[in-house]
Amino acid sequence: MSNPFGEEEPDWFQDPDYDGGDANDDDENNPGSAGAGGFGAEHILLLIDCHESMFEKYIPLLDDADMDDDDFADSNNNGPTKEKKLFAPHDVAITAAHRLLRMKIRNIAETRTGKRDGVGILLYGCNTTRGLQGKSDASTKSGDDESDSDEEDEQHPTHELLELAPPGTAQILKVQECIPPSRDNKSNQPQRDLKKEFSTLGVNQKNDDDDEGGDGCCTLRQALVDANKIFEAAKCVKMRSTAGKDLPDAKSVWIFTNQDYPCSSEFDKIQTITHAKDLKEADIDIHVMPMPKKSGGFDKSLLYNEMLSPISLQENVDCFANDDGTLDIEDVLENFGHFARKVRKYAYVPLLLPGWKEREGDPGIMLDLYSVVRERKKPVPITVHQEKSTATAKRTSIVDVETGAVVEKKDLHYYAEFCGGRVTLHPDDIASLKDLSRSNMAGCVVLLGFRPMESLDVTFPLNKNSIAFANDSIVAGSNKAFYNLKNAMERKNVYAVAELHTRAKSVSRMVALVPHRSSNGGLLIMQLPFNEDVREVATEDIGFADQEAVDAAKNLIAKCTVNHDGNFSEMLPENPWLKHFFGYLESVSLGRELDEVEDETKMDVEGLLAVARQEIEDFSMSLPIDQEPVKKERKRKADAVSKPSKADTPMEDIDEEWIDMYKNDDISGKTATELKAFLKSRGERVGGKKGELVDRVNRIIYNHIFSSKN
Secondary structure, three states: OOOOOOOOOOHHHOOOEEOOEEOOOOHHHOOOOOOOOOOOOEEEEEEEEOOHHHHOOOEEEEOOOOOOHHHOOOOOOOOOOOOOOEEOHHHHHHHHHHHHHHHHHHHHHHHOOOOOOOEEEEEEOOOOOOOOHHHHHHHHHHOOOOOOOHHHHOOOOEEEEEEEEOOOHHHHHHHHOOOOOOOOOOOOOOOOOHHHHHOOOOOOOOOOOOOOOOOOOOHHHHHHHHHHHHHHHOOOOOOOOOOOOOOOOEEEEEEEEOOOOOOOOHHHHHHHHHHHHHHHHOOEEEEEEEOOOOOOOOOHHHOHHHOOOHHHHHHOOOOEOOOOOOEEHHHHHHHHHHHHHHHOEEEEEEEEOOOOOOOOOOOOEEEEEEEOOOOOOOOOOOOEOOOOOOEOOOOOOOEOOOOOOEOOHHHOOOEEEEOOEEEEOOHHHHHHHHHHOOOOOOOEEEEEEEEEHHHOOOOOOEEEEEEEEEOOOOOOOHHHHHHHHHHHHHHHOEEEEEEEEOOOOOOOEEEEEEEOOOOOOOEEEEEOOOHHHOOOOOOOOOOOOOHHHHHHHHHHHHHHOOOOOOOHHHHOOOOHHHHHHHHHHHHHHOOOOOOOOOOOOOOOHHHHHHHHHHHHHHHHHHOOOOOOOOOOOOOOOOOOOOOOOOOOOOOOOOOHHHHHHHHOOOHHHOOHHHHHHHHHHOOOOOOOOHHHHHHHHHHHHHHHHHHHHO
16 A cells, blocks of 8 residues: 655654644643553542532522423523522532432443442531530530540541442432432432531531641541542452453542632642642542532632643533533533543554564554444343342353253364355364454554545445544553644545454454544544445436425525534434333332433424424425326126135035044044044134044034034
């Protein structure tokens, strides 16, 4: 394959400064720098602030439970708008946690992965004197002058509301007790008042951590320390294997707070940032979900920009839906899902550049591969043992046809059908043939050359696409080389043709590497067919349309086109079948009312006619009228005789032998063939077992005898 760059050296081997893309930029500013090697399970620990301001109700929450369809008044009509219900930031955080648990359970069921993913909730900044007021009053009434020390009585400033573990029904119900009345909690009041239990409102708390000249200890500081301990102690978290075979788990901390500067001193800030670095050194990503403040904006530059992980800084998480401060809780969940997709890679392989065989020990550009699309499905039904109530599993055994004995795999011989015969084909032979078709024995992407972008036919790519980002943590310099390669391909308007195999024993595939349209995007991997796989599409002219019909179609398309500035994926509706299915499962398992499901895939006929009724009528009138084919009348023969019916067919008289056998109850002595012949002569059905044939014959003879007597 020729190189469209000609004789000049490819740009990614140089250090260009083109269009603001400096090859010497910090790796954190380039795509994919935050990724590590592949990941196993994904664990999320939510840190929810219990500062007194977190319990003040001032957030208008955009939720379909609090707004009816009539509440969304048309701006042109200036219709009345229902006053939005106000929520406290703490209520928003607990509600988001509840929906996250439900989303996790649903994702596990739909994708059949992530069964070890853990979710936990840690409250911080809690009232350290909680539960002591009643004890103090009791001591006063009894006249007891002695009391325990503050160190013994005071509670910890953090509280683990939910243990870090894979979510289930018990965890969801436990959090559901704490959320305010909404679509997630149809009761009038929450069963557990977290404000009463953990709020510091009106409580004088003693801080013992003032030895370094600070005015008090930052409660977030202690929460970060406890978060590290929780990840270390959690049974569901698996650390990186020393052998390097098992993938490490992805761990992240999400901080829900409306305090953009919770520190009381500069020393307190330094200590908090130090603990945050300890978390990041333990491969725990830190994100913040800023809650709206009662006045002013949330300034992350005061503290959090020095704490957060690079990927969180790049994404600049913000959960506000509108400029008026209205918060959409679905945006919170979208942020969770967005970052989960960022770490959900299925492989990491090196990209080997041309001439890699001559460069001994060349590690190539290390890539992380992600699935762009993953189809979600309903859970697989399981069978349960009736007595033991345990799930059953299917096991397949290979059995000898003649003897019925189970055949072991080692005793099997493999053949391929070819030319009407059988050719011996051992698994070792198949492995050798795979090796011959690959450029390298280990998983990799081998760059073969480049083609002009206009030569890429979008109708040819097979299967589902993937996307690749650089992984600088495994091979240093990968990010820089990847960044230059992608920019060079965009400038030259070309795509790369490469050979891909993700595992050592897999068959290689031919793929196209296409630069992603976004500035910080990676390379889209599109599987290409081989020459013998392509089927040509018919190009014959199958008809034409007059100009009137064309103009009418254009007007209809222009009127019905949906203008959307966001990503294509944001326009896609949710799967209505899965929404109905999991809505039913949740209503049964969690004791919830069955929510009404909005099916966005159904056509809004009334809305469509209101917008484009005239255009639809014009287009319909422009279409040609279909001519119905004239049916030819079939000529009937004048002398045709209708087929006699079963009732009109004359029956033969029953022989006396059959009547005598009936009287002596000897009909069963006849053979099945004789019984069927008798029934056929009487126009009766001849199918069934012999006993059924005997009963049928007895009934016929009985009716014959009875009718002849009458």
